[in-house]
Structure formats: structure tokens, C-alpha cells
Amino acid sequence: METMRKLFLPAETPRVLLITGGSSGIGRATALLFAALGDCVTVIGRRADRLTALAQEAEAQGLPGTILPIPADVTDAEAMRRAVALTLAQFNRLDVLVANAGVGQRGPLVEAPWSDIETVLRTNIDGIIHSVRAAVPAMRAGGGGHIVLVSSVLGPVPGPYVAAYSASKAAVDALGRALRGELRADRIHVTVLWVGQAHTEFAEKRLGQPGRVASKWPTMTPEQVAGGIARALERKPRTMTLRWQDSLLVWAGRRFPTLTDRLLARIYR
Numbered sequence: 001m002e003t004m005r006k007l008f009l010p011a012e013t014p015r016v017l018l019i020t021g022g023s024s025g026i027g028r029a030t031a032l033l034f035a036a037l038g039d040c041v042t043v044i045g046r047r048a049d050r051l052t053a054l055a056q057e058a059e060a061q062g063l064p065g066t067i068l069p070i071p072a073d074v075t076d077a078e079a080m081r082r083a084v085a086l087t088l089a090q091f092n093r094l095d096v097l098v099a100n101a102g103v104g105q106r107g108p109l110v111e112a113p114w115s116d117i118e119t120v121l122r123t124n125i126d127g128i129i130h131s132v133r134a135a136v137p138a139m140r141a142g143g144g145g146h147i148v149l150v151s152s153v154l155g156p157v158p159g160p161y162v163a164a165y166s167a168s169k170a171a172v173d174a175l176g177r178a179l180r181g182e183l184r185a186d187r188i189h190v191t192v193l194w195v196g197q198a199h200t201e202f203a204e205k206r207l208g209q210p211g212r213v214a215s216k217w218p219t220m221t222p223e224q225v226a227g228g229i230a231r232a233l234e235r236k237p238r239t240m241t242l243r244w245q246d247s248l249l250v251w252a253g254r255r256f257p258t259l260t261d262r263l264l265a266r267i268y269r
């Protein structure tokens, strides 16, 4: 974290961020990075104990920023509105939304229990929509902001046996593109981050076939992804990948879809 902190300059005035899925993995690492840069970070997740422990960890490490834990479910629109209201009450504004909470699902679509598919769609699509709808009025009131939607390389390059998850991330990509136009006049920038395989709790918690990973595909640390989110805030790209392997997959998925369909079928079968 110390090396990461040196890579990014603290903002002139502390930013206020709301990060969904802050109780583990990418969201957790992102919260710690921005707290290390002196920013104010609200973290959302369902596991209150994890969020509280994260805030205590930031304090114990003497990080200059603040972490505000707010237990909430992103599929609950009212809970997300409440989380934004509590953020405003504590920090007075909201500059950045990192809509990161998500869940995976793997296995043939036709055989998968509907409850698994529904959880993926409700969390990964509705969760993003509720987060954006709750955050935007606060950003408008503050004169602008930046929304980072955490998608996956499987958004632009859907994979066999991860159909529902791929569809949910393709929906995130569509939302990002549409919102960019809708929110430009409000000075709210939107970035879609196409994340590749990262070592977090994601695979363990994946519905359908938990625990399996693509062992031949390189894995990132959540801290690397957090660094990518910090770069996205600096550079404001429309879309972003974090490694050449992921950029190559996205490019090949568009130019040579039959090839990448076969590759992904071998990985996910």
C-alpha cells in the first residue's frame, strides 16, 4: 500500500468517494488506497463486521483519510439513497462513485437454477442502477463528479458457460455508454473498467461453480485494480483495461469472435 500511495498524488482537497462492495477484494483495496491518499470514503456492503473492521484498519494504520462504513444492499434502492444521505451528512458532498459490488455465476445457462441467474442480474445490473440513481443528484448539487462502473472483460467479450454474468456486465457497459451522454452536461464523467481475472473472494463466492479459476490466465491483485481506478480518476477514459492481456482479449473478441468463443469455452467449460 505504501508503494501504491507513492504512485498517486493526493488530491488538492480531499475527495469524497462512495465505493460499493467495499467489504472485500477490489472495493476494499480501493477504499484503503484512497484513504491512504487522504480522501473520505464511504464503503457499502452487506457484511457490517467487515466494513467496520476496514474502517478500524485504516485508523490503526494512521491513514490520513476517513472510511465511513455503511451496511447496505445495492439491490435496495432506498438503502442506497440512505447511504448517499449519510455520506452527505458526514462529508458534505459526493465526488466519486465506484460502482463495484458484484457476484459471478458459472455453468450452462439452461441448467442453472433461476435463483442464481436472478441474483447475478439483480446485483450486477439493478445494483449499478440504484447506485447511480442515488449518487447523481448529490454529484449534480456539487457541480460534477466521476462514476467508475466496474465491469469485466466478459462484458465486451461474452463467454460460454458464463452467459448470465457476461450479459450482466454487457449491461453495465451499455449503461456506462448511455449515461456518459446523459450526464455530460452535469460535468459527471463515466468510466467503464474492463477488469480481468483478479485474486479476490470472487471465485469462492461465485454461484454455480465456486472456487474454479482460469489457472493459465494471469491474475491481478486487488491493489493493482485499485491503482487502475485511481488512474481512471486522473485520466477520465471512457473505457479502460488494466493489462495488455485484457486489451488483447477485448480486441480479439471484436475482430475474431469465433476464436475467442473457442478460447473462452475451453477456459470456462
Ligand SMILES: NC(=O)c1ccc[n+]([C@@H]2O[C@H](COP(=O)([O-])OP(=O)(O)OC[C@H]3O[C@@H](n4cnc5c(N)ncnc54)[C@H](OP(=O)(O)O)[C@@H]3O)[C@@H](O)[C@H]2O)c1
Residues within 6 Å of the ligand: 020, 021, 022, 023, 024, 025, 026, 027, 044, 045, 046, 047, 048, 050, 072, 073, 074, 075, 100, 101, 102, 103, 104, 123, 127, 150, 151, 152, 153, 195, 196, 197, 198, 199, 200, 201, 202, 203, 205, 222
Ligand atoms: N475478481 C475477478 O476476477 C473479477 C474480474 C472481473 C470483474 N470483477 C468485478 O469486480 C467487482 C468486485 O469483485 P471482487 O473481485 O472484489 O469480488 P469480491 O471480493 O467477492 O467482492 C465483491 C463485493 O461485492 C459486495 N456485494 C455483493 N453483493 C452485494 C449486494 N447485494 N449489496 C452490496 N454489496 C454486495 C460484497 O460485499 P458483501 O458480501 O459484504 O455484501 C463484496 O464486498 C465485481 O463487480 C466483479 O464482477 C472481478
